[in-house]
Amino acid sequence: MSADGQGRSHWFDDEAGPVVRPYAMTRGRTSHAAQHRLDLIAVVVAEPDTDDPGADPTLSPEHVDIVDLCRDTPQTVAELSAELDLPVGVVRVLVGDLVDGELVHVNRPVPPAELPDAGILRDVINGLRAL
Template identity: 85%
Template sequence: MSGDGQGRSHWFDDEAGPVVRPYAMTRGRTTSAAQHRLDLIAVVVTEPGTGDPETDPTLSPEHVDIVGLCRDEPQSVAELAAELDLPIGVVRVLIGDLVHAELVHVSRPVPPAELPDESILRDVINGLRAL
């Protein structure tokens, strides 16, 4: 008991309601098969033709929320964690589940090393201006 005099356990917050530990949402898992691809700026996109995830009994409410958020527009892992108010590690595991279930896919932004050099872009701009 929390010692608040009312017999409430320390697992209850008057403002937030019952506290659910992050490991309960991930069933104790800390990684997923897709974990290596899920950095903060990886973008999560709902697969085309994805039905209603609410009818899938294997999905948690958090899984359903992720699919719903990504259905409207692609979201980064960091945006999803902020929107759902969940730790990044939990969101990564949940997204990994959704990738495995083929409900979402993850695309990565172009790495900086693969972006064109600034001098090449300046040459292109100068060439266009000369036209």
């Protein structure tokens, strides 16, 4: 804490801007019911038929920012976290809220266990070359 010469003290520097704690953005929640689907590379896509999210008074500015970013281009959870400068856990909770409100949907990546085996693909390619 430093004094500014006029007897007032500063708890942060002037470049820090407004400070809102992550737990305030999520209303104290650390997870969401849909969180099991929200790994870092899950792609968040805005629903095409949604109205202007800024007109909804129940949404926070961060919710609106997520919908706006995903409306232009689908974004991964990691990209949203970086773009909004928010912790990944906060973004997961906020995206879960938006999924519940049907403002966005999430496309999960295919788990590696469900991908075809590389050996099978190699055999198919070799078979096609043999024709």
